[in-house]
Amino acid sequence: MKDNINITIKLFAQYRDDRFKVEQRVCACGIRAKDIMDDLGISEHKLPLGVLLVNSKHEKEEYELQDGDVISLFPKVGGG
Amino acid sequence: MSDKIYRVDMSNLTYKIEDVPADWMGLGGRGLTSTIIAAEVDPECHPLGPNNKMVFAPGLLSGTTAANSGRNSLGTKSPLTGGIKESNVGGTIAGVMAKLGVKALIIEGIPEDDSTFYHVHVTKEKVLIEAVPELVGKNNYFVLDAMEEKYNKKVAVMTIGRPGEMKMLISNISVRDPKGKLRSHGRGGVGAVMGSKKIKCITVDAQNYKEVTYAQPDKFKEASKVFTKALQDNPISGEGLPAFGTNVLINIINEAGGLPSHNFRSGHSENAEEICGETMAEKIKERGGSTTHGCHAGCVIQCSQTYNDKDGNYLTSGFEYEMIWAFGANFGIKDLDQIAKIDALMDDLGVDAIETGVTFGVAVDAEIIKFGDGVEAYRILAEEIANGTPLGRVIGGGAGNLGKLYGLVRVPVVKNQSIPAYEPRAIKGQGITYVTTPMGADHTAGYAVATNILNSGGFVDPLKKDGQVELSRNLQIASAAVDSTGMCIFVAFPALDDPKCLPALIDMINARFGISLDGDDVTNLGSTILKIEHAFNLKAGLGSADDRVPEFMKYEKLPPHDAIWDFTNEEIDEFWNF
Numbered sequence: 015m016k017d018n019i020n021i022t023i024k025l026f027a028q029y030r031d032d033r034f035k036v037e038q039r040v041c042a043c044g045i046r047a048k049d050i051m052d053d054l055g056i057s058e059h060k061l062p063l064g065v066l067l068v069n070s071k072h073e074k075e076e077y078e079l080q081d082g083d084v085i086s087l088f089p090k091v092g093g094g
Numbered sequence: 095m096s097d098k099i100y101r102v103d104m105s106n107l108t109y110k111i112e113d114v115p116a117d118w119m120g121l122g123g124r125g126l127t128s129t130i131i132a133a134e135v136d137p138e139c140h141p142l143g144p145n146n147k148m149v150f151a152p153g154l155l156s157g158t159t160a161a162n163s164g165r166n167s168l169g170t171k172s173p174l175t176g177g178i179k180e181s182n183v184g185g186t187i188a189g190v191m192a193k194l195g196v197k198a199l200i201i202e203g204i205p206e207d208d209s210t211f212y213h214v215h216v217t218k219e220k221v222l223i224e225a226v227p228e229l230v231g232k233n234n235y236f237v238l239d240a241m242e243e244k245y246n247k248k249v250a251v252m253t254i255g256r257p258g259e260m261k262m263l264i265s266n267i268s269v270r271d272p273k274g275k276l277r278s279h280g281r282g283g284v285g286a287v288m289g290s291k292k293i294k295c296i297t298v299d300a301q302n303y304k305e306v307t308y309a310q311p312d313k314f315k316e317a318s319k320v321f322t323k324a325l326q327d328n329p330i331s332g333e334g335l336p337a338f339g340t341n342v343l344i345n346i347i348n349e350a351g352g353l354p355s356h357n358f359r360s361g362h363s364e365n366a367e368e369i370c371g372e373t374m375a376e377k378i379k380e381r382g383g384s385t386t387h388g389c390h391a392g393c394v395i396q397c398s399q400t401y402n403d404k405d406g407n408y409l410t411s412g413f414e415y416e417m418i419w420a421f422g423a424n425f426g427i428k429d430l431d432q433i434a435k436i437d438a439l440m441d442d443l444g445v446d447a448i449e450t451g452v453t454f455g456v457a458v459d460a461e462i463i464k465f466g467d468g469v470e471a472y473r474i475l476a477e478e479i480a481n482g483t484p485l486g487r488v489i490g491g492g493a494g495n496l497g498k499l500y501g502l503v504r505v506p507v508v509k510n511q512s513i514p515a516y517e518p519r520a521i522k523g524q525g526i527t528y529v530t531t532p533m534g535a536d537h538t539a540g541y542a543v544a545t546n547i548l549n550s551g552g553f554v555d556p557l558k559k560d561g562q563v564e565l566s567r568n569l570q571i572a573s574a575a576v577d578s579t580g581m582c583i584f585v586a587f588p589a590l591d592d593p594k595c596l597p598a599l600i601d602m603i604n605a606r607f608g609i610s611l612d613g614d615d616v617t618n619l620g621s622t623i624l625k626i627e628h629a630f631n632l633k634a635g636l637g638s639a640d641d642r643v644p645e646f647m648k649y650e651k652l653p654p655h656d657a658i659w660d661f662t663n664e665e666i667d668e669f670w671n672f
C-alpha cells in the first residue's frame with residue numbers, strides 16, 4: 015500500500031508574497047486541504063481563504079487530497 | 095433649480111430645454127435611459143436611421159460626494175444586437191452633467207447635410223451645435239486635445255474615432271477621465287449610432303455648474319461614510335482590485351476551467367501566467383507605473399492603473415481583464431506589452447475591447463490572421479480598420495458578421511454580440527445572464543461569476559444547472575437598479591457580502607432627494623427596468639429563440655471539464671417568469 019501521495023500546490027494573488035507560485039510536495043495519505051493551508055500559514059494570514067480549487071473544481075477545506083491532485087488557493091479576488 | 099431634459103434634434107440642428115415629466119422624476123441612469131428609449135423609439139426602427147435616439151443620463155447619485163457614483167448611462171437601440179442597449183461608463187461626464195442639472199441629454203434625428211460632422215456643446219443655458227470639418231477623420235486623443243484647448247482641462251468630453259464615423263459595429267463612444275485618458279461607453283456598436291447622427295463629439299461645460307444639493311445633508315453624510323467604509327473593508331474592493339486590477343481574474347477563471355481560449359475551444363489557456371494580474375502588477379512595480387487609478391473622481395476602489403513599457407514610458411491605462419483575456423487567451427498574444435500597445439491604439443480609435451478581440455479570435459478560424467500574431471493584429475487595427483478598407487470593414491462588423499461571411503460555425507455571440515471572458519459552458523450562471531439579458535452577451539448585466547466562481551454572495555456550483563436561473567435573475571434585477579444609481583458595478587462585491595452596504599446606498603438616495611425608498615422599492619425598480627427592456631426587444635423582433643447560446647456549445651465539449659451547454663429552452667425561458 016502506498017503511504018505517500020504527490021500533490022501540486024498553486025498559490026495566487028497576495029498568497030504568493032513570501033511564498034511561491036507553484037510547488038510539488040510529497041504528503042502523507044489522508045492529508046486534507048486544510049492541513050496544507052495551516053502549513054502555509056494561510057488560515058492565520060490576514061487574508062482569509064477566498065477560493066479553494068482541486069483539479070479545477072471548488073472544494074471545501076476538509077477535502078482529503080488524492081495522489082496527483084492539483085490544489086489552487088486564492089484569497090478573495092474579484093473584478094469584471 | 096430643478097433638473098432639465100436637454101433635447102437636441104440633429105435633423106435641423108436645434109435644441110430644447112424641457113421640464114422633466116413627473117414619471118421620469120425619480121429615475122436616473124439606466125432606469126431613465128431605458129424608459130425614454132422604450133417611450134420614444136420605435137423598436138422596429140433602423141438603429142442607424144433617423145428614428146433611433148441616444149439618451150445620456152447620469153445616475154441618481156452622480157455629482158454627489160458618494161464614493162464610486164460617477165457612472166453615466168447611455169441608452170439607444172443597438173445596431174449590433176437590434177435590441178435595446180444600456181452602456182455605462184466612468185470618466186468625468188456623469189458628475190458634470192448632474193451638477194449642471196442635466197437629467198438627460200436626448201439626441202434625435204440625422205442632419206440633412208451629411209457632408210460633415212458636428213460638435214455638440216452643452217451649457218446650463220444652451221446647446222451649441224457646430225460643424226467641425228477640422229475634426230473629421232481624427233481619432234479620440236486628437237479630439238480631446240482640441241477640446242481642452244478650446245475650453246479647459248475640466249470640460250467633459252464624449253467622442254468617436256474614425257471607426258465610429260464609419261459606423262462600424264465594433265465602435266464605442268469614448269469618454270474623458272480625470273487624468274485626460276479614455277474610458278468607453280462600450281458594447282453594441284454605440285459609436286456607430288453617434289456616427290449615424292453625424293456627431294463627432296459632445297462636450298459639457300464644467301465651469302459654470304453648481305454643486306448638487308441634498309434634501310438631508312447630514313443624513314447623506316452619515317450614510318455616505320458607512321457606504322465608503324463598506325467598500326474599503328471588503329477584501330475585493332478594498333484590497334484585491336486596487337492591488338491587481340480586474341486582471342486578477344485571469345488566473346482564477348483559468349484555474350476553474352472557464353477562461354475561453356483559442357476562440358472558445360478550451361476553458362484553459364497556456365498563456366495565463368504571462369498575462370495574469372500578478373505578472374502585470376510585478377511589471378507595473380518594476381517599471382514605475384501605478385496599480386491604482388480611478389476612472390472618475392470619488393472612486394475609492396481604483397481598479398484602473400497606469401502601465402508603462404520596459405523603459406518606463408507610458409503605454410496604456412485602464413488595462414482591463416476583458417481586454418487582456420480577449421487578446422491574450424482567446425486570440426493568443428503572450429506578450430503583455432504587445433497587448434498594452436493594442437489597448438492604447440484601440441482607445442484612440444474608440445473600438446470595443448471585447449467585440450474586437452473576439453472578432454480577432456474568429457478571424458483566426460477564417461484564416462485572416464495567425465493565432466497570437468499581435469503585430470499583425472496591430473497593423474490591421476492601425477491600417478485596415480482605421481482607414482475603413484474592405485478588410486477593416488469585415489473585422490469592424492464584429493464577430494457574428496465575420497462568422498457569417500466566412501461560413502463559420504464556432505462563432506461565440508448571443509444576439510450577435512460577442513461573448514465576454516467567462517465560458518458559459520463552464521460557468522453556467524453567467525451563461526444564463528448572456529442569453530437572457532436584453533443587452534446581448536454582456537457580463538456586467540448579472541455577474542454570476544461572483545457566486546459561481548468567486549464565493550461572493552454564497553456559492554452556486556458553476557458546472558451544474560441547479561439554481562442558475564434564479565441566481566442570474568436576482569443579479570440582473572439588482573444590477574439594473576445599481577446601474578440607475580450611477581454606482582460602478584464593483585460595488586456589487588461588498589453589496590453581496592456586507593449587510594451594511596445596500597441599506598447605506600438606499601439611505602444616500604433617500605437623503606439626496608428627501609424620499610423614503612426601501613429595499614423592496616429598489617428591487618421593484620430593477621424588475622421594472624428589465625421588463626421594459628425585454629418588452630422593447632420583443633417588439634423589435636428578438637424573442638425567446640434569441641435567448642440562446644450559439645449551437646456549437648451544445649455539442650462541442652469544453653476542456654478541461656468537458657462541459658457542454660445543457661439547459662433546455664423551457665429552463666431558460668423560465669427566467670422571465672417574475
Ligand code: SF4
Nearest residue numbers: 388389393395397582
Ligand atoms: S472601481 Fe474601477 S471601474 Fe469602478 S469607478 Fe473605480 S476605477 Fe472606475
